[in-house]
Amino acid sequence: xxxxxxxxxxxxxxxxxxEGIRDGIPIGLGYFVVAxxxxxxAKIAGLTPLEGFIASLLNNASAGExxxxxxxxANASYVEMAIVTLITNARYLLMxxxxxxxxxxxxxxxxxVLVGFDVTDELFGIAIARPGMVDPFYSYGAFIPALAGxxxxxxxxxxxxxxxxxxxxxxxxVALFGMFLAIIIPPARENRVVLGCVxxxxxxxxxxxxxxxxxxxxxxxxxxxxxxxxxxxAALLFPVSDDKLEQ
Amino acid sequence: xxxxxxxxxxxxxxxTLSVKxxxxxxxxxxxxxxFIRSFLYYVPYVTLAVMTFPAIVQxxxxxxxxxxxxxxxxxxxxxxxxxxxxxxxxxxxxxxxELILV
Numbered sequence: 001x002x003x004x005x006x007x008x009x010x011x012x013x014x015x016x017x018x019e020g021i022r023d024g025i026p027i028g029l030g031y032f033v034v035a036x037x038x039x040x041x042a043k044i045a046g047l048t049p050l051e052g053f054i055a056s057l058l059n060n061a062s063a064g065e066x067x068x069x070x071x072x073x074a075n076a077s078y079v080e081m082a083i084v085t086l087i088t089n090a091r092y093l094l095m096x097x098x099x100x101x102x103x104x105x106x107x108x109x110x111x112x113v114l115v116g117f118d119v120t121d122e123l124f125g126i127a128i129a130r131p132g133m134v135d136p137f138y139s140y141g142a143f144i145p146a147l148a149g150x151x152x153x154x155x156x157x158x159x160x161x162x163x164x165x166x167x168x169x170x171x172x173x174v175a176l177f178g179m180f181l182a183i184i185i186p187p188a189r190e191n192r193v194v195l196g197c198v199x200x201x202x203x204x205x206x207x208x209x210x211x212x213x214x215x216x217x218x219x220x221x222x223x224x225x226x227x228x229x230x231x232x233x234a235a236l237l238f239p240v241s242d243d244k245l246e247q
Numbered sequence: 248x249x250x251x252x253x254x255x256x257x258x259x260x261x262x263t264l265s266v267k268x269x270x271x272x273x274x275x276x277x278x279x280x281x282f283i284r285s286f287l288y289y290v291p292y293v294t295l296a297v298m299t300f301p302a303i304v305q306x307x308x309x310x311x312x313x314x315x316x317x318x319x320x321x322x323x324x325x326x327x328x329x330x331x332x333x334x335x336x337x338x339x340x341x342x343x344x345e346l347i348l349v
Contacts, residue, residue: 026329026331029331030329030330030331030334033331033334033335033338034334037338045252046252047252051252051253051256054256055256055259055260058256058260058263058264059259059260059263059264061263063294063295063298064259064263065259066298067298068255068259071255072250072252072255075249075250076250077250078250078254078255078258081255081258081259082258082259082262085258085259085262085263086262086266087290087294088294088298089262089263089266089267090266090287090290090291090294091287091290091291091294092263092266092267093266093270093287094287094288094290094291096266096267096268096269096270096271097270097271097274097287099270099271100270100271100272100274100275103271105275109272112268112271112272113268113271113272115271116264116267116268116269116270116271116272117264117267117268118267119267119271121291122330166308167308167342167345167346167349168342170306170307170308170309170312170341170342170345171307171338171339171341171342171345172338173306173307173341174303174306174307174313174316174320174337174338174341175334175335175337175338176334177299177302177303177306177316177317177320177337178316178320178333178334178335178336178337178338179330179333179334180295180296180298180299181299181317181320181321181323181324181333181337182320182324182328182329182330182332182333182334183291183295183330184291184292184295184296184299184324185320185321185324185325186324186325186327187292188292189325193289194289194292197289197292197293197296198292198293198296201292201293201296201297201300202296202297202299202300204297205296205297205298205300205301206300206301209301219302222297223294223297223298226293226297227290227293227294227297230289230293230297231286231289231290231293232286234285234289234293235282235285235286235288235289236282238285239281239282239285240281240284240285240288240289
């Protein structure tokens with residue numbers, strides 16, 4: 001592994017930032033479309049465009065924000081908001097932990113905080129896909145189109161959501177779920193245990209939404225309980241080998 | 248009681264940013280507990296799967312359109328379509344199906 005620091009000979013910080021921007025543009029475009037449908041959920045929860053912009057700037061997290069806006073619409077407690085946000089974003093604990101193993105020991109705390117600020121499935125993916133140590137400046141470049149697309153998309157979804165025809169809103173409302181499928185299905189194809197987890201999760205979620213006892217719980221509570229139970233059982237029955245976690 | 252949206256946003260932001268920033272900043276060694284590592288490995292897939300179904304079927308005006316979008320989204324992602332392509336395909340499909348169904 002090479003240690004990429006700004007003092008290394010031949011290192012061109014501007015070039016690295018431009019590479020990050022280039023790789024971040026398709027991500028930002030995809031985020032814009034998905035964030036637009038997230039904005040529709042935010043509008044239902046009563047957020048103004050500015051509030052949606054700020055929420056998305058500080059929480060670049062599709063599932064977490066969608067769950068949070070649903071809770072706001074249901075007038076949930078702040079404690080429930082904190083727990084559901086923690087659970088729906090728990091995967092970033094793993095990604096942030098994985099990134100910590102790919103940082104040069106020389107990288108200072110400020111760079112770690114700034115790179116951590118915008119850990120997402122896609123930005124994490126392109127950062128660790130590069131050889132060697134993670135270069136914070138590559139990530140900063142990628143953050144620019146990603147955050148711009150995500151935040152303005154959310155604000156525009158709030159502004160435009162109610163001027164769009166009903167059938168357009170209905171169609172856009174599945175964009176988020178499409179994004180979730182694009183995240184969970186490729187690993188499920190590669191790993192039978194993940195595939196099993198997805199199938200069990202679908203079935204259990206359906207069961208919990210129709211059985212009266214469980215259906216009376218909030219969607220957030222059902223998500224927490226199912227996630228903890230199914231992931232724990234999977235971890236006990238099928239502990240993951242270390243080399244798999246490095247991927 | 249009615250809750251405040253700015254406080255909601257503050258709570259979710261503090262939690263999200265802590266989750267993203269603290270491990271990267273504080274952990275300088277690998278986590279050795281195999282159960283915790285395995286649990287964290289499975290969490291994203293389980294959470295997203297639970298949130299996707301049956302919600303996708305309930306989100307559309309015609310439940311059949313949402314169900315077809317689910318199947319097509321799975322097939323597209325299985326065959327390597329990008330995040331943007333899967334999301335766009337699901338939207339386009341629901342739009343066209345509901346022109347016929349609704």
